[in-house]
Amino acid sequence: MTSMGILLAATGVAKRFESVIALKAASLEVRAGEVHALMGANGAGKSTLVKVLTGVFPADGGEIVIEGQVRRFRSPAEARQAGIVSVYQDPALVPDLTVAQNLRLARVGVEAVRELLVDLGIAGLDFSIFVRDLPYPVLRLIDLSRALASNPTVLLIDEITAALPADLSERIFLILRRWRDRGRSVIFISHRMAEVSTLCDRATILRDGTTVGVTETARGSEERIVNLMLGYEVAHAIAGSKAIAERRLGGDVPALEVRRLRCGHLLKDVSFALRAGEVLGIAALDGQGQEELFDCVAGVRDRDGGEIVVRGRTQRFRHPADALRAGLVLVPANRQQAILPQRSIRENVALPAYRDLRHWGPINMRAERQRVERAIRRLQVDTRAESALQRLSGGNQQKVIIARWLASEFRTLLCYDPTRGIDIGTKRQIYTLVRELAAGGAAVLLFTSELTEIALACDRVIVLFAGRIVHEMPAADADEATLLRASHGLVAQSEGAA
Amino acid sequence: MTAAEDIEPKLRVKSRLGGFRRFVQRHPSLVGMPALVIVFLAVTLAIHPEYGSFDAQSLAMGAMPLALAAAAQAVVLISGGIDLSVGSMIAVSNVLAASTMENATFGQSLVLAAAILVAGALQGAVNGLIVVFSRVPDVVVTLTTGFIWGGVALLILEKPGGGAPEEFLSLGAGTLFSPWLSGALVLVAAAVAIIWIPVRTSRLGLLLYAVGSDRAAAFRSGVNVELTRFLAYVLGGLFSAVGGIGLTMTTGIGSPLAGIYYTLSGLAAAVLGGVSLAGGRGGIVGPVLAAYVLTLIPTDLIFLNIDPNFGQVIQGTLIVLVVMGGGLVTLLQGRRRESASGLNNS
Numbered sequence: 117m118t119s120m121g122i123l124l125a126a127t128g129v130a131k132r133f134e135s136v137i138a139l140k141a142a143s144l145e146v147r148a149g150e151v152h153a154l155m156g157a158n159g160a161g162k163s164t165l166v167k168v169l170t171g172v173f174p175a176d177g178g179e180i181v182i183e184g185q186v187r188r189f190r191s192p193a194e195a196r197q198a199g200i201v202s203v204y205q206d207p208a209l210v211p212d213l214t215v216a217q218n219l220r221l222a223r224v225g226v227e228a229v230r231e232l233l234v235d236l237g238i239a240g241l242d243f244s245i246f247v248r249d250l251p252y253p254v255l256r257l258i259d260l261s262r263a264l265a266s267n268p269t270v271l272l273i274d275e276i277t278a279a280l281p282a283d284l285s286e287r288i289f290l291i292l293r294r295w296r297d298r299g300r301s302v303i304f305i306s307h308r309m310a311e312v313s314t315l316c317d318r319a320t321i322l323r324d325g326t327t328v329g330v331t332e333t334a335r336g337s338e339e340r341i342v343n344l345m346l347g348y349e350v351a352h353a354i355a356g357s358k359a360i361a362e363r364r365l366g367g368d369v370p371a372l373e374v375r376r377l378r379c380g381h382l383l384k385d386v387s388f389a390l391r392a393g394e395v396l397g398i399a400a401l402d403g404q405g406q407e408e409l410f411d412c413v414a415g416v417r418d419r420d421g422g423e424i425v426v427r428g429r430t431q432r433f434r435h436p437a438d439a440l441r442a443g444l445v446l447v448p449a450n451r452q453q454a455i456l457p458q459r460s461i462r463e464n465v466a467l468p469a470y471r472d473l474r475h476w477g478p479i480n481m482r483a484e485r486q487r488v489e490r491a492i493r494r495l496q497v498d499t500r501a502e503s504a505l506q507r508l509s510g511g512n513q514q515k516v517i518i519a520r521w522l523a524s525e526f527r528t529l530l531c532y533d534p535t536r537g538i539d540i541g542t543k544r545q546i547y548t549l550v551r552e553l554a555a556g557g558a559a560v561l562l563f564t565s566e567l568t569e570i571a572l573a574c575d576r577v578i579v580l581f582a583g584r585i586v587h588e589m590p591a592a593d594a595d596e597a598t599l600l601r602a603s604h605g606l607v608a609q610s611e612g613a614a
Numbered sequence: 615m616t617a618a619e620d621i622e623p624k625l626r627v628k629s630r631l632g633g634f635r636r637f638v639q640r641h642p643s644l645v646g647m648p649a650l651v652i653v654f655l656a657v658t659l660a661i662h663p664e665y666g667s668f669d670a671q672s673l674a675m676g677a678m679p680l681a682l683a684a685a686a687q688a689v690v691l692i693s694g695g696i697d698l699s700v701g702s703m704i705a706v707s708n709v710l711a712a713s714t715m716e717n718a719t720f721g722q723s724l725v726l727a728a729a730i731l732v733a734g735a736l737q738g739a740v741n742g743l744i745v746v747f748s749r750v751p752d753v754v755v756t757l758t759t760g761f762i763w764g765g766v767a768l769l770i771l772e773k774p775g776g777g778a779p780e781e782f783l784s785l786g787a788g789t790l791f792s793p794w795l796s797g798a799l800v801l802v803a804a805a806v807a808i809i810w811i812p813v814r815t816s817r818l819g820l821l822l823y824a825v826g827s828d829r830a831a832a833f834r835s836g837v838n839v840e841l842t843r844f845l846a847y848v849l850g851g852l853f854s855a856v857g858g859i860g861l862t863m864t865t866g867i868g869s870p871l872a873g874i875y876y877t878l879s880g881l882a883a884a885v886l887g888g889v890s891l892a893g894g895r896g897g898i899v900g901p902v903l904a905a906y907v908l909t910l911i912p913t914d915l916i917f918l919n920i921d922p923n924f925g926q927v928i929q930g931t932l933i934v935l936v937v938m939g940g941g942l943v944t945l946l947q948g949r950r951r952e953s954a955s956g957l958n959n960s
Contacts (some may be wrong), residue, residue, distance in 0.1 A: 172834065193836035208834035212827035212894035213820070220817075221824050222835045 123146040123182075123301050124169070124200070124270050129178035130325075131164055138164040144303070146270060151292060153303040153312045153333055156322035157345050157401070157567075157600065160306050163205055165274050165322070169303075170202040171195040183269070203276055205403075207255040211266070215258060218247055224265045230260035236287050252381050253280050260288065263296070272303040277311060277534040278382070278403050278582075303389030307401040308582075309338050309604040321345055343598055346449065362402035371430045371559035372413065374442065380419035383408035384583030385422075390528070390561055395554045397591055398563040399599045405583035406563050410532045413420050413561070414446035415439030427527075436481075443527035444517030449536045451513045457506035461497065462488050464505050465520045474612050490518040495549065509541030518549060528559040537562065547573040567596045567603075581605045625880020643888025643900030645938075651903050654910045662917040667793035675787060675864040677909035679704060679873075681802045682857030684887060684901035685810070685881030686850040691884055693846030694826035694893030695745060695752045699760035700854050700880050703737050705767040705873025707858020712776030712868025720781040727782075731855045742844035759879065767870040774869040778862055786863025798864060802902060805856045810898045813849065822846055824926070827894025850929060885910055886933045906942035907932075 124146040131139040139161045146152045154162050168175045171189030180187050182198050189195040192202070209218050219226055226243060233241055236257045247255065254390075256276055263271055273292075277285040292302050292315065303314055312319060316333045321344040329344040331337055370389035375387045381403035390396045400406045412419045415433030424431050426442045426558045436446070448454050456464055465488045495515040505513060512535055521529060531550065534545045550573050554560050562573060570577050573590035579602040583585075587602040638645050657667050683700050690697040710730050716724040741759050743750045788797045813819050821842040824832040831840050857876065862868060880901075887904035889896030911932075912925035 190836070192834050192840070196836050202834075204834060208831045210824040210827045210831045210835065210894070217820055219823075221832065221837060286641060310820070517843055604816065 123148050123183060124182040124438055126169060126269045127179050129168055130176045131167060131168055132176055134364055138325055142322060142325060143327040143328065145322050146301045146303060148301060149296055150317040151296050151304055151315055153316035153319035154303055154305045154322065155312065155319050155341060156493050160322040161321055161325040163274055166202055166274050166305065168274060170200055170272060196266060201263045201266050201268035202223055202272035203263045203274065205274045209247045209255055209259060212246065214244050214246055215241065216243040217261060222262055222266065224262050227262045228265035232264050233257060235291055236261065237284060253284060261520065270301045270303060274305045275403065278306065285311065307604060309606050313338065322461055323376060338606055341549045342597060346600060370563065371427060374413065374422065374423040375425065376422040377409065377412060377419055377424065378414050379408040379417065379419045380585050383385050386585055388578055390559045392557050392559045393554055394576065395550060395560040395562055395574045397570040397571055397577035398561065398580060399567055399577055399603055401603050404580040406580055410563065413439065413444060414530050420537035423486060444530060445521040445526040446530045446532065447517050447534045449533035451510060451517065455505050455513055456515045458504055461492065461505060461516055464516050465491055465523050467520060474485065491523040494522065495519045496545065514546065526558065528561065530560045531560065533565050535566065535569065567599045570594050570599060571588065579603050619683065622754060643896065647887055647900045647903035648915055650907050654692040654907050657912050658910060659913060670794055671789060671796045672800040672848045672908060673906065673913065676884035677906045678786065678798040678864060679857045679876055680883060680909060681905035682853050682860060682901045683876035684883035685806060685898050686853035686857065686899040688887065688889045688896060688898050689853065689881045690846050690850040691844055691891060691893060692826045692896060693822045693847060695831060696756065697741060697758040697847060697850045698753060698877055698921060699741060699763055700850065701874045701877030702760040702767065703734060703851055703854035704858040705870055706737065706763050706875050707855040707871050708861045708869035708873055709733050709767050711778060711859050713771050713863040715778035715782065716776050716812055717782045720726060720779045721733065723779050723782040727859055730859060731852060732759035733846050734851045734855020738848040741851065742847030745847065746840045746844050750815065764874065767873065771868045771870050774867055775949060776868040777866060783863050783866055786926055788862055798860065801860060805853065806898055806902060809852060819846060823894055827858040879908065882929065882933055
């Protein structure tokens with residue numbers, strides 16, 4: 117903090133997308149010559165704030181002051197002219213253009229980028245190669261070099277280290293420190309607490325779209341940051357049933373076993389065994405490999421390495437139908453991927469029964485009706501708008517998806533953030549249902565972004581960080597603070613790794 | 615404790631290919647389409663050895679409006695859009711030319727041609743404005759404006775008729791220097807050179823490809839996405855207008871319904887010529903050459919005494935094969951790259 121000049125000050129920034137409020141009152145103050153961390157749990161509004169600051173979309177309210185002037189950017193190009201440049205979460209490079217053309221697109225000099233890339237550890241890159249032919253980490257580094265080469269006053273970096281090997285991250289930090297020492301500023305978003313405390317000077321913490329604190333990030337402040345991210349509801353959060361503990365789990369052969377699973381650049385190496393009758397929770401921040409994990413075991417994409425073993429048999433899923441045949445069914449977070457919005461509840465529930473076109477002949481309507489009705493009753497789906505699923509609330513749609521799998525047969529239920537955007541009452545019902553299914557002998561793998569729910573629904577929880585399992589514990593011990601610490605890679609600070 | 619056994623290899627970028635192989639990989643249609651044209655000309659000569667300058671002339675004339683329709687469609691496709699009103703815009707320019715030039719002098723007809731080019735660009739501008747600002751899908755917008763332009767053409771000229779001064783017609787219907795060099799061929803080459811080359815070599819060319827390839831990435835790179843998409847439709851309208859004027863030169867009259875055919879066949883030529891329907895890939899030369907291939911097919915069938923209506927079947931089959939082949943090559947390259955990429959650890 118050589119100079120106390122404020123380069124960027126945002127106050128009371130608000131942004132909503134239709135009914136979803138992404139930012140309520142976000143504030144951020146960045147001094148000249150500092151690396152400023154922007155932190156918060158999933159969905160706290162970090163990325164939205166970055167996009168508002170750089171003109172990707174306009175703010176609904178609040179004020180952004182850049183070097184003493186109130187600014188309102190209508191596009192990233194305008195922000196760039198004012199010296200605000202961002203490296204977004206996903207590469208902003210055009211795949212069908214060459215590297216050189218991409219630099220020209222952003223009006224950035226080739227030589228400057230070449231020098232920066234050398235500093236970052238890439239020598240001899242052919243700039244006439246198409247971006248689509250380059251591996252992901254190289255794209256991230258080109259993205260960063262391109263942003264730096266446009267000589268910004270404030271550089272925003274959203275989760276650049278998430279998919280990079282550790283040695284590359286180190287090089288990036290070196291460059292960022294050099295940048296800071298020149299009196300420029302960096303806004304740095306990362307889920308990795310260790311990175312934040314070594315690289316950053318101060319941190320602004322967001323929770324539910326609101327800035328809840330600004331703090332120094334010297335070592336030892338992790339605890340304070342975690343508490344700020346959590347908020348004050350921690351105390352009464354764990355009111356649910358802990359009386360689910362000791363039950364005999366079925367059989368010696370796991371319902372689903374995953375060995376050294378690797379997929380894409382996010383899922384590195386994950387192994388676990390899930391037994392019939394068990395609910396295994398997965399806690400992780402965005403982009404730690406959980407999405408790839410679910411895609412692999414649900415047959416949405418093929419793994420790059422490792423094994424998937426279902427009830428003792430090694431399986432290779434090339435299509436979701438393969439996973440269904442093996443008894444694995446998926447309840448996705450994005451309900452639109454799973455429903456037929458214009459069709460009735462009954463048809464939606466009965467759908468998987470017809471997945472095999474080899475069953476010829478007319479549908480046995482009575483048998484179907486009975487099966488469907490049973491599933492719907494059990495789930496207490498509100499059937500007033502039964503003729504088209506799109507008129508049901510999100511919670512009821514999610515119930516219909518679970519009912520669908522109840523009405524067909526399954527052994528292992530894969531729930532990927534099933535309660536996203538669902539009201540609290542329905543959430544409870546869904547978790548009770550998950551417990552009942554497990555009691556009935558099903559195995560359940562459950563990822564949820566709401567950490568308080570782990571203790572409510574699960575028997576055991578594993579925490580993913582950077583594509584690997586960093587922690588495992590009984591769900592009864594998994595209070596939100598422990599999970600949050602573990603999912604930021606702060607395992608050593610909790611009561612010791614599994 | 616987590617990154618302990620991260621044995622990530624050093625970043626290494628695939629070594630370069632040699633000059634020609636690389637050129638082929640970059641511009642498959644710039645190599646493939648001339649080859650296909652030569653193959654088809656050879657086939658034509660084989661089955662009809664008397665093929666002469668007169669046939670070459672009629673090929674050049676017959677293919678000219680299609681070549682320009684393909685160019686119009688290619689520009690819009692590259693920018694990530696689609697224009698289903700190309701044929702109707704050709705029809706409008708065609709009847710505008712034939713109805714206004716009927717009693718004009720040669721000099722007046724040149725001025726009128728320039729005005730028609732402006733009108734074509736304006737039609738494209740209307741398409742572009744609606745697509746960009748209404749956020750209605752481009753297919754819907756241009757299908758509807760296509761109906762409107764088609765109606766406008768009928769209002770201008772109810773039934774085939776009109777005309778233009780002889781000198782003007784001979785620009786497209788005549789020959790230059792040698793009976794083999796058709797004016798129609800020169801006109802297509804000139805249109806591509808005068809309109810496309812300056813665009814392709816300027817920043818606008820880069821923006822067209824960027825926006826077509828990945829709109830979000832282009833926006834984040836600071837590109838004015840709306841303006842770029844708008845300009846693509848303007849260029850499409852301009853090429854269509856040249857096509858309409860060309861149609862007037864080769865047929866000598868205006869016909870309000872003749873243009874409609876060029877919407878779908880132009881789209882087919884663009885795809886055959888290596889332009890991706892997903893945007894961002896391809897060029898203009900490939901589609902233009904594809905127009906000559908597609909025009910040769912029915913001619914060859916007539917030479918072979920086969921029902922020329924088979925032409926459609928063969929055209930369609932050819933397009934499917936070429937597009938499928940392209941997809942296969944991309945897939946194989948992708949596989950190879952994945953297995954060769956040093957970044958998948960272990």
